[in-house]
Amino acid sequence: MLYFSKIKIISIYVLILVLSYFALTNFLDSNLKISNKKVNLGLDLQGGSYLLLEVDSNPIIKEKIQAKFFSLKKYFEKEQIKIKNLKVLDNSIFFETDDSNRDKFISDFTNKNENSINNYFSNYRAFEFDYLEENQNIKINYSKYGLIEIKKTTLDQALEIVRRRINETGTNEPNIAKNGNERILVELPGLDDPSRVKKLLGKTANLTFRFVSEDSQEFGIETLPFANEDRMANISKRIILTGENLVDASAGMDRQSNQTVVNFSLDRIGTKKFAKATTNGVGKRLAIILDNKIISAPVIRDSIKGGKGQISGDFNFQSATDLALLLRSGALPAPLSIIEERTVGPDLGKDSINSGKISLIIGFILVIIFMIYKYKFFGVIANLALFVNLLLLVGILTIFESTLTLPGIAGIILTVGMAVDANVLIFERVREEIKVEKNLLSAFDTGYKKAQITVLDANITTLIAATILFMFGSGPVKGFALTLGIGIISTLFSVYFFARHLTSFYVFRNKDKILFN
Amino acid sequence: MFKIYKTIDFVKYFKRFNIISLVFILLSLGFLFFKGLNYGVDFKGGTIIELRASDEEIKIQDIRKAFLNINVGNVSVKEFGKNTDYLIKFEKKNNQNDNFIENLKKDLSKEIGSNFKFRRVENVGPKVSRELLEAGMIAIVLSLSAMLFYIWIRFEWQFSLGAIVALVHDVVITLGFFSIFQLEVNLSIVAAVLTIVGYSMNDTVVIYDRVRENLNKHSSRNIKEISNLSINETLSRTIITSFTTLLALFSIFLFGGMILKGFSLAMILGVIFGTYSSIFIANPILIFLNVSQETISKKE
Numbered sequence: 001m002l003y004f005s006k007i008k009i010i011s012i013y014v015l016i017l018v019l020s021y022f023a024l025t026n027f028l029d030s031n032l033k034i035s036n037k038k039v040n041l042g043l044d045l046q047g048g049s050y051l052l053l054e055v056d057s058n059p060i061i062k063e064k065i066q067a068k069f070f071s072l073k074k075y076f077e078k079e080q081i082k083i084k085n086l087k088v089l090d091n092s093i094f095f096e097t098d099d100s101n102r103d104k105f106i107s108d109f110t111n112k113n114e115n116s117i118n119n120y121f122s123n124y125r126a127f128e129f130d131y132l133e134e135n136q137n138i139k140i141n142y143s144k145y146g147l148i149e150i151k152k153t154t155l156d157q158a159l160e161i162v163r164r165r166i167n168e169t170g171t172n173e174p175n176i177a178k179n180g181n182e183r184i185l186v187e188l189p190g191l192d193d194p195s196r197v198k199k200l201l202g203k204t205a206n207l208t209f210r211f212v213s214e215d216s217q218e219f220g221i222e223t224l225p226f227a228n229e230d231r232m233a234n235i236s237k238r239i240i241l242t243g244e245n246l247v248d249a250s251a252g253m254d255r256q257s258n259q260t261v262v263n264f265s266l267d268r269i270g271t272k273k274f275a276k277a278t279t280n281g282v283g284k285r286l287a288i289i290l291d292n293k294i295i296s297a298p299v300i301r302d303s304i305k306g307g308k309g310q311i312s313g314d315f316n317f318q319s320a321t322d323l324a325l326l327l328r329s330g331a332l333p334a335p336l337s338i339i340e341e342r343t344v345g346p347d348l349g350k351d352s353i354n355s356g357k358i359s360l361i362i363g364f365i366l367v368i369i370f371m372i373y374k375y376k377f378f379g380v381i382a383n384l385a386l387f388v389n390l391l392l393l394v395g396i397l398t399i400f401e402s403t404l405t406l407p408g409i410a411g412i413i414l415t416v417g418m419a420v421d422a423n424v425l426i427f428e429r430v431r432e433e434i435k436v437e438k439n440l441l442s443a444f445d446t447g448y449k450k451a452q453i454t455v456l457d458a459n460i461t462t463l464i465a466a467t468i469l470f471m472f473g474s475g476p477v478k479g480f481a482l483t484l485g486i487g488i489i490s491t492l493f494s495v496y497f498f499a500r501h502l503t504s505f506y507v508f509r510n511k512d513k514i515l516f517n
Numbered sequence: 518m519f520k521i522y523k524t525i526d527f528v529k530y531f532k533r534f535n536i537i538s539l540v541f542i543l544l545s546l547g548f549l550f551f552k553g554l555n556y557g558v559d560f561k562g563g564t565i566i567e568l569r570a571s572d573e574e575i576k577i578q579d580i581r582k583a584f585l586n587i588n589v590g591n592v593s594v595k596e597f598g599k600n601t602d603y604l605i606k607f608e609k610k611n612n613q614n615d616n617f618i619e620n621l622k623k624d625l626s627k628e629i630g631s632n633f634k635f636r637r638v639e640n641v642g643p644k645v646s647r648e649l650l651e652a653g654m655i656a657i658v659l660s661l662s663a664m665l666f667y668i669w670i671r672f673e674w675q676f677s678l679g680a681i682v683a684l685v686h687d688v689v690i691t692l693g694f695f696s697i698f699q700l701e702v703n704l705s706i707v708a709a710v711l712t713i714v715g716y717s718m719n720d721t722v723v724i725y726d727r728v729r730e731n732l733n734k735h736s737s738r739n740i741k742e743i744s745n746l747s748i749n750e751t752l753s754r755t756i757i758t759s760f761t762t763l764l765a766l767f768s769i770f771l772f773g774g775m776i777l778k779g780f781s782l783a784m785i786l787g788v789i790f791g792t793y794s795s796i797f798i799a800n801p802i803l804i805f806l807n808v809s810q811e812t813i814s815k816k817e
Binding site: 418 | 618634645656664714722753754768771772784
């Protein structure tokens with residue numbers, strides 16, 4: 001156990017040097033270092049906001065079932081399949097039919113190759129819709145995989161829009177990622193008041209241009225409230241334009257009225273539609289509706305052919321800027337709700353870093369003093385191993401650019417306390433061996449050998465706990481599991497390679513002295 | 518300091534300590550069952566606000582009154598570290614409104630002036646808190662089973678049983694302590710409990726390794742003698758390691774700030790119970806199960 005080949009010694013020290021270098025890059029000036037890797041600070045240390053958003057895909061499912069209803073109706077007419085009582089109920093489509101018509105329908109519905117009414121997902125080996133037949137009643141609803149597919153596309157679209165909206169606010173290095181099937185995780189470092197972002201994300205931003213109807217008895221109208229006023233208006237359900245036709249939007253000032261407005265420009269199709277509607281509708285009122293609330297409903301004075309327009313509506317500069325931002329980044333496919341929010345102010349983060357540092361230094365010093373007191377020279381070896389251990393730990397965290405959290409710092413401090421255990425196990429074992437073994441060299445050799453399995457056993461148990469915590473933990477707690485887990489690996493290395501080499505070096509030189517007791 | 522020359526007869530004290538442990542476990546279970554744990558917002562849902570007043574005139578009762586007037590429901594206001602720092606917790610259900618925190622700030626400045634700021638705001642919806650609680654429980658159960666599995670591979674079943682009983686002992690008493698004193702249980706406490714599981718196991722395994730080794734070495738001694746010998750041989754290590762770990766933990770507890778207080782307290786308790794149980798719980802079970810030289814030779 002005490003013999004090391006040259007190549008082994010070299011590789012041990014090279015590895016330690018490389019990892020120490022990475023550990024130190026965190027504290028060096030940027031012009032002095034080769035690599036830009038750094039340990040990231042978690043939101044709890046640098047301050048910032050964490051938001052967890054949930055996408056509600058139910059409205060989309062409802063909408064899609066409605067669309068399916070119409071396409072099925074068309075299909076039945078085209079294929080001349082006779083059915084009765086076609087209807088939608090609770091996100092399912094129902095109808096009745098006779099045996100022969102049913103067989104034709106089912107064979108079409110379950111055709112894997114050319115299927116116009118029921119998509120086949122070859123990646124899932126499953127259909128988009130399931131059917132259920134009972135006598136002559138047939139019920140169609142989304143299959144498990146159909147729902148997964150909807151949720152997936154909805155989430156992808158929502159993620160894209162969320163990303164655009166947050167990027168437009170100019171937040172520094174936001175982290176926006178999917179979390180499971182229906183959630184989006186947003187981390188905004190440095191942001192100590194997320195209320196603006198929350199407001200922006202809370203809006204679907206469904207923009208429509210529709211005519212105001214003066215006749216409340218007219219068919220196809222609905223009554224909608226104004227956004228900033230306490231009154232309602234009757235609005236036609238026919239949509240002239242949607243937000244999709246917008247190519248740009250920005251906040252500006254109207255020179256005549258001196259009001260803050262949102263200027264927008266339309267794409268080619270939008271320009272045409274808008275020109276036609278404004279030409280035919282001179283004198284009528286055109287309502288601009290966002291998320292079922294009327295922003296304004298100006299009277300059309302002249303036809304607008306240039307594809308440029310203006311929305312006015314009691315804005316201040318901030319709200320106009322935000323509306324422009326929402327219009328530019330597009331509508332969310334489904335409403336989002338914020339189901340978890342954690343915000344830490346930057347000064348609390350700084351305090352946490354400081355108290356983390358202080359407790360690490362104090363813990364480290366206490367352990368060092370105790371080890372020297374207890375084991376004298378070998379205590380120094382154990383302490384050197386502990387120091388190398390910390391360098392390795394931080395080095396590994398740096399290479400993987402891991403995130404350090406406050407509990408993560410606690411994990412490092414705990415590692416300091418627990419890491420000496422391996423050396424203690426070995427030294428205590430050696431002490432026992434010295435009692436029976438006269439030769440110092442072989443006492444150390446047997447000591448290391450016998451302690452090895454116990455050291456492994458003892459560390460694996462903690463490693464198991466850390467792994468499970470890493471899998472199930474969330475947020476800052478994950479950071480604890482990470483440093484604790486990596487700490488065990490660096491401990492084993494520093495004790496079994498570094499400290500053992502130092503010990504062997506010393507023991508070979510001082511074969512004749514007795515050191516313990 | 519920790520040089521123990523004399524062999525201590527631990528076995529003699531097993532019965533006494535087992536009775537004490539049993540009392541503690543029953544007490545803990547009773548509290549856990551009837552009083553339950555004081556879950557933080559992580560597991561119960563709700564809002565937590567760490568507020569710092571820049572005006573020393575703002576007193577705790579002002580803040581409490583202000584929050585009662587704002588009508589956020591059952592609110593708890595506590596001093597948090599410094600005397601200008603307060604921790605406010607409430608459970609209002611409809612705090613999912615996008616403007617909730619902003620409005621709260623406005624309402625609050627009407628009540629106590631604007632010389633304050635929110636240093637930390639955590640808002641956990643009911644769905645998320647339920648999931649976090651579930652994940653926490655799964656993690657604890659899973660870690661216990663993983664330990665059981667590990668020790669089952671490494672040792673004989675008698676040892677597995679002993680180690681698991683010791684683990685459960687530590688976890689139940691630590692949680693019982695939190696229940697008795699109604700200390701807040703949040704995500705970091707789950708982290709602490711898992712680490713305790715790892716630590717307690719570590720301690721038990723070191724002694725068990727020695728028990729097995731001694732069973733092989735001394736064919737004529739019975740389990741009581743072997744157990745006592747093994748505890749004594751590893752005692753120095755047990756004490757030193759627990760001591761250095763406690764040094765680190767006390768350093769976190771005293772200097773690591775308010776946020777890590779609960780976590781380090783749970784860990785300190787866990788390390789103490791874990792050290793105790795590896796001697797006074799894990800070993801009596803080996804004796805109770807009549808482990809002998811045959812127990813190990815059967816497997817090999």
